Amino acid sequence: MSRGHGGGARPAGRWLAWALQLALIAAIGLAVLWMVRHALGVLQARGVRSGFDFLLAPAGFEISEGWIAFDAGQPFWRAFLAGVVNTVRASVPAAVLAVVLGTLLGIGRLASHMLVRGVCTAYVEALRNVPLLVQLLMLYFALTHLLPDTQEAREWLPGVWLSKGGLALPWPVHEAAQRWHLEWPEMGNFGVIGGASLSPEYLTIVLGLGLYSAAFVAEIVRAGIGSVARGQALAAQALGLTPGQQLRLVVLPQALRVIVPALTNQLLSLTKNSSLAVAVGYPELVSVANTSLSSTGRAFECIAVVMAVYLLLSLVIAVVMNRFNARVALRGWE
Structure with missing residues (x-):
């Protein structure tokens, strides 16, 4: 009987622990919400525009690279x-x-x-x-100043081109015919074309x-x-x-x-x-x-x-x- 009683006490203690943790999380969340509302209220009282409504307005600037296409007209x-x-x-x-x-x-x-x-x-x-920021600046200098120009990119490995413009790699692409194939970079008139291009900033x-x-x-x-x-x-x-x-x-x-x-x-x-x-x-x-x-x-x-x-x-x-x-x-x- 004592074992059964002890076994039943453990789940109750576990639920109590979860309840306390959820209560603590809720209290922290309410405190953060109060601080945000208070800060916004202070800003508004001083005549400073505040609020998160600007997130819905057009950004007016572009983002140069990334997986998500973005232009200036988007929020x-x-x-x-x-x-x-x-x-x-x-x-x-x-x-x-x-x-x-x-x-x-x-x-x-x-x-x-x-x-x-x-x-x-x-x-x-x-x-x-050595501080990370110093290493990043030195690496960026090396990638943008010591490598060959974009028109003189070098193929270090088959399909792998490196220059001041970044790194070009073979990359799978999807055609209209619902087929995938590997697109290989190649040298064009003004630099490497095709494949995936990784910018010097991203490589850095x-x-x-x-x-x-x-x-x-x-x-x-x-x-x-x-x-x-x-x-x-x-x-x-x-x-x-x-x-x-x-x-x-x-x-x-x-x-x-x-x-x-x-x-x-x-x-x-x-x-x-x-x-x-x-x-x-x-x-x-x-x-x-x-x-x-x-x-x-x-x-x-x-x-x-x-x-x-x-x-x-x-x-x-x-x-x-x-x-x-x-x-x-x-x-x-x-």
């Missing part, structure tokens, strides 16, 4: 949406680059080969000790964020591997596993318990650091907000939109990584 809310999509468009590949490269660097820092260990250590120490923010964050991911991976008891690797070696198998099957799955929480924080920082793209002219969220602020004078509203979007993106990343941690890191990968 501000669509401009902000295009900026959000551009932020995600840059942050996701940068995060993939950071995780892959950072993992290799972290493993390399523990390598027995002195040259490999030294190169990885030099990379980590150099990039994580993706490479800059990815290479910079990889230095921090490397330290996270190194610490995670170091947290695994030496006896685990020795036991795997006694079973006849190769060094690569020891790392992949024994060490890394256990190291994930330490790696994933710290990696979550690094991915959050990477996403927020994408706001520095405004320095090189990439039209992400902050850049769109700055242009909208200059056009409308609605500083509070534009900043509020930026804050809300970054908060939402951070919450999404946190939820995804927490689920990954719960399903994979606590029991390794299968």
